[in-house]
Amino acid sequence: MASHYEAPIRKPLVIGDKNYHDVSVDISAPIEGRANKQWWIVFSIALAAFLWGVGAIIYTVSTGIGTWGLNKTVNWAWDITNFVWWIGIGHAGTLISAVLLLFRQKWRMAINRSAEAMTIFSVIQAGLFPIIHMGRPWLAYWVVPIPNQFGSLWVNFNSPLLWDVFAISTYLSVSLVFWWTGLLPDFAMIRDRAVKPFQKKIYSLVSFGWSGRAKDWQRFEEVSLVLAGLATPLVLSVHTIVSYDFATSVIPGWHTTIFPPYFVAGAIFSGFAMVQTLLIIMRKVCSLEDYITVQHIELMNIVIMVTGSIVGCAYITELFMAWYSGVEYEQYAFLNRATGPYWWAYLLMMSCNVVSPQIMWFKKIRTSIVISFIISIVVNVGMWFERFVIIVTSLHRDYLPSSWTMFSPTFVDIGIFIGTIGFFFVLFLLYARTFPVIAQAEVKSILKSSGSNYKKLREAGKPLYMMPKMTAPKKETEVKQVADDSSGDAKVSDLLGTLGTFDASKDSPDDLKKIKGIGPKMEQTLNQIGIFKFAQVSRMTQKEYDLLDSITGSFPGRAQRDDWAGQAKKLNKNN
Amino acid sequence: MASKVIHAYYNDDDVLMHAVKKVKATKHHIEEVFCPFPVHGLDKAMGLAPTRIAITSFIYGCLGLIVAIVMMNYIMIQDWPQDIGGKPSFSYIENMPAFVPIMFEMTVFFAAHLMVITFYLRSRLWPFKKAENPDVRTTDDHFIMEIEVHGDEKKLREMLLESGAVEINSIEK
Numbered sequence: 043m044a045s046h047y048e049a050p051i052r053k054p055l056v057i058g059d060k061n062y063h064d065v066s067v068d069i070s071a072p073i074e075g076r077a078n079k080q081w082w083i084v085f086s087i088a089l090a091a092f093l094w095g096v097g098a099i100i101y102t103v104s105t106g107i108g109t110w111g112l113n114k115t116v117n118w119a120w121d122i123t124n125f126v127w128w129i130g131i132g133h134a135g136t137l138i139s140a141v142l143l144l145f146r147q148k149w150r151m152a153i154n155r156s157a158e159a160m161t162i163f164s165v166i167q168a169g170l171f172p173i174i175h176m177g178r179p180w181l182a183y184w185v186v187p188i189p190n191q192f193g194s195l196w197v198n199f200n201s202p203l204l205w206d207v208f209a210i211s212t213y214l215s216v217s218l219v220f221w222w223t224g225l226l227p228d229f230a231m232i233r234d235r236a237v238k239p240f241q242k243k244i245y246s247l248v249s250f251g252w253s254g255r256a257k258d259w260q261r262f263e264e265v266s267l268v269l270a271g272l273a274t275p276l277v278l279s280v281h282t283i284v285s286y287d288f289a290t291s292v293i294p295g296w297h298t299t300i301f302p303p304y305f306v307a308g309a310i311f312s313g314f315a316m317v318q319t320l321l322i323i324m325r326k327v328c329s330l331e332d333y334i335t336v337q338h339i340e341l342m343n344i345v346i347m348v349t350g351s352i353v354g355c356a357y358i359t360e361l362f363m364a365w366y367s368g369v370e371y372e373q374y375a376f377l378n379r380a381t382g383p384y385w386w387a388y389l390l391m392m393s394c395n396v397v398s399p400q401i402m403w404f405k406k407i408r409t410s411i412v413i414s415f416i417i418s419i420v421v422n423v424g425m426w427f428e429r430f431v432i433i434v435t436s437l438h439r440d441y442l443p444s445s446w447t448m449f450s451p452t453f454v455d456i457g458i459f460i461g462t463i464g465f466f467f468v469l470f471l472l473y474a475r476t477f478p479v480i481a482q483a484e485v486k487s488i489l490k491s492s493g494s495n496y497k498k499l500r501e502a503g504k505p506l507y508m509m510p511k512m513t514a515p516k517k518e519t520e521v522k523q524v525a526d527d528s529s530g531d532a533k534v535s536d537l538l539g540t541l542g543t544f545d546a547s548k549d550s551p552d553d554l555k556k557i558k559g560i561g562p563k564m565e566q567t568l569n570q571i572g573i574f575k576f577a578q579v580s581r582m583t584q585k586e587y588d589l590l591d592s593i594t595g596s597f598p599g600r601a602q603r604d605d606w607a608g609q610a611k612k613l614n615k616n617n
Numbered sequence: 618m619a620s621k622v623i624h625a626y627y628n629d630d631d632v633l634m635h636a637v638k639k640v641k642a643t644k645h646h647i648e649e650v651f652c653p654f655p656v657h658g659l660d661k662a663m664g665l666a667p668t669r670i671a672i673t674s675f676i677y678g679c680l681g682l683i684v685a686i687v688m689m690n691y692i693m694i695q696d697w698p699q700d701i702g703g704k705p706s707f708s709y710i711e712n713m714p715a716f717v718p719i720m721f722e723m724t725v726f727f728a729a730h731l732m733v734i735t736f737y738l739r740s741r742l743w744p745f746k747k748a749e750n751p752d753v754r755t756t757d758d759h760f761i762m763e764i765e766v767h768g769d770e771k772k773l774r775e776m777l778l779e780s781g782a783v784e785i786n787s788i789e790k
Contacts (some may be wrong), residue, residue, distance in 0.1 A: 538636030
């Protein structure tokens with residue numbers, strides 16, 4: 043089909059010669075397997091940080107905002123810095139899934155699921171800050187315009203802070219349904235592979251009974267496209283409105299018209315950096331290097347470099363406009379930012395955000411995983427300092443020199459920030475163990491155009507598919523194949539002696555691929571040996587596993603690790 | 618309704634597309650095709666009508682815009698007009714610039730959520746809904762074409778086998 047064509051110059055997005063089934067196996071592997079030690083270590087650290095944050099929040103709420111380092115001059119500091127930082131990080135998810143969908147960038151498919159998860163988790167962190175800052179978080183619903191017992195007491199629709207409430211809650215909820223709708227087919231895949239009844243129940247519940255009818259897919263694609271079209275202006279509006287929190291004020295250093303585009307570029311910049319941080323770890327931990335390739339990392343680095351340069355332009359424009367405006371308050375605000383007591387924060391912001399991404403001009407550097415990881419962390423730090431610089435340096439030297447002061451955070455400020463980082467990673471780590479972290483249905487749909495094996499076939503001028511034999515259904519022909527490896531014959535008969543033989547004329551073979559760890563190749567090998575039924579596999583013990591390993595010679599120890607016999611027993615019962 | 622259907626299994630989207638065209642050409646009715654991933658052009662080949670879900674989204678968006686205007690006009694202009702920052706709230710149109718962000722957000726909110734709800738209801742997707750794909754492999758790497766049997770079943774089976782089916786089952790519905 044012509045629709046599978048892709049220019050030969052494009053590098054494959056899925057490497058390792060995968061077919062459709064391999065994609066399912068690889069993506070469900072982290073969910074079906076057990077968590078390793080590293081996961082538990084990282085999870086414990088994150089959980090501890092989260093609990094510390096909970097403690098700091100409880101202390102704040104029960105004692106008051108006075109536990110923070112705020113004073114009458116610097117009356118907004120880490121709280122709003124953290125809020126803007128987390129919201130900014132959230133932007134990359136929607137950008138990747140919505141904007142890159144509109145631009146038909148296929149490379150987004152390997153990363154959009156995790157990027158959207160990151161969006162949702164980081165917007166949750168961001169939302170915590172205004173709610174805690176309210177002092178009485180149980181009255182948070184007062185920001186919603188609901189009729190109340192106080193007479194005509196309404197929220198102020200002229201206030202950018204209220205616009206924020208609407209923008210962020212719309213953003214969070216729309217991102218959530220976008221994410222979940224995309225997850226339905228993938229949850230369904232996990233559901234249909236699930237062996238344990240509990241897993242089956244849970245994934246049936248969350249997949250909403252997705253069946254994959256042609257009409258469902260038609261609607262699914264249309265819904266995805268329309269949601270992408272809606273989410274694109276939405277994501278731009280969210281950070282625009284966040285920037286209004288500052289830009290509509292009359293504080294020198296905040297009162298700038300460049301803020302909306304500059305904040306949006308900064309948000310994409312920091313968001314991509316966080317995606318990069320998370321995915322470089324995840325591809326390794328979940329063995330997804332074939333899907334999240336070096337090419338993906340390189341492309342994200344290019345986005346980081348471009349948006350970093352936009353941010354750099356904005357910084358310089360800001361300085362120029364402060365000078366050119368002739369407003370001495372404005373001029374002082376910027377002079378103080380760069381040369382005042384917070385010069386170190388300004389320098390950190392400039393070097394992390396403007397200088398560091400520029401090394402991505404070199405191909406060697408942007409394809410290096412270690413350097414990409416380091417730069418992504420550097421950018422995250424730099425973007426936190428950007429918000430800190432904008433917020434604190436504009437406030438700490440106000441109109442009365444007698445009230446000039448500095449800001450120093452208390453352990454509660456630090457505790458809440460660390461707590462949100464912990465909370466974020468707790469959510470992300472749980473996600474990585476229970477959700478399909480790659481949009482497998484989408485990856486399958488581009489496999490023929492961008493998968494390495496299909497690319498090779500196309501280059502060799504061969505068809506991308508083979509017509510199955512017309513004579514009879516595949517199952518009956520397979521049975522007649524017998525292992526012709528004469529040296530293994532004795533072992534084979536030995537193995538079949540304990541497992542029981544399979545009579546093709548009486549019985550029909552099971553789909554052994556349902557056992558985790560058995561792919562199409564292994565199934566073929568097993569079939570050649572004479573193993574066709576779950577019942578046969580379920581009788582395997584250590585001795586048979588070893589025998590099998592010596593016959594096949596591939597993946598030694600795999601069968602024990604995945605407990606084929608146990609799985610097969612369950613599958614056999616279900617049949 | 619007691620009718621007999623045939624489930625033809627395919628393991629490749631290209632083969633499936635050819636098969637769908639072939640079955641359509643022989644005037645058989647394709648009841649349904651279950652796919653593990655979206656196959657582009659399948660809906661057209663099957664003769665499915667284009668979806669109208671984007672139109673509903675537009676209507677919902679308009680509704681959201683109206684709700685936002687009515688709400689803010691009532692709250693800010695009618696019910697308790699205030700003079701905020703020297704900008705008295707006498708008329709909606711004059712104060713509108715401050716209301717644009719929320720008008721936009723509400724439009725998106727309504728368009729997105731109501732469209733997704735419509736999609737879930739039309740495609741019968743909700744928690745505790747039982748999946749209806751006839752074989753678990755249809756979410757992995759197999760495609761199932763469901764065809765109603767009228768008349769010569771054997772001939773139909775032969776034709777399906779020829780079209781590249783890897784497995785064929787008859788099912789009494």
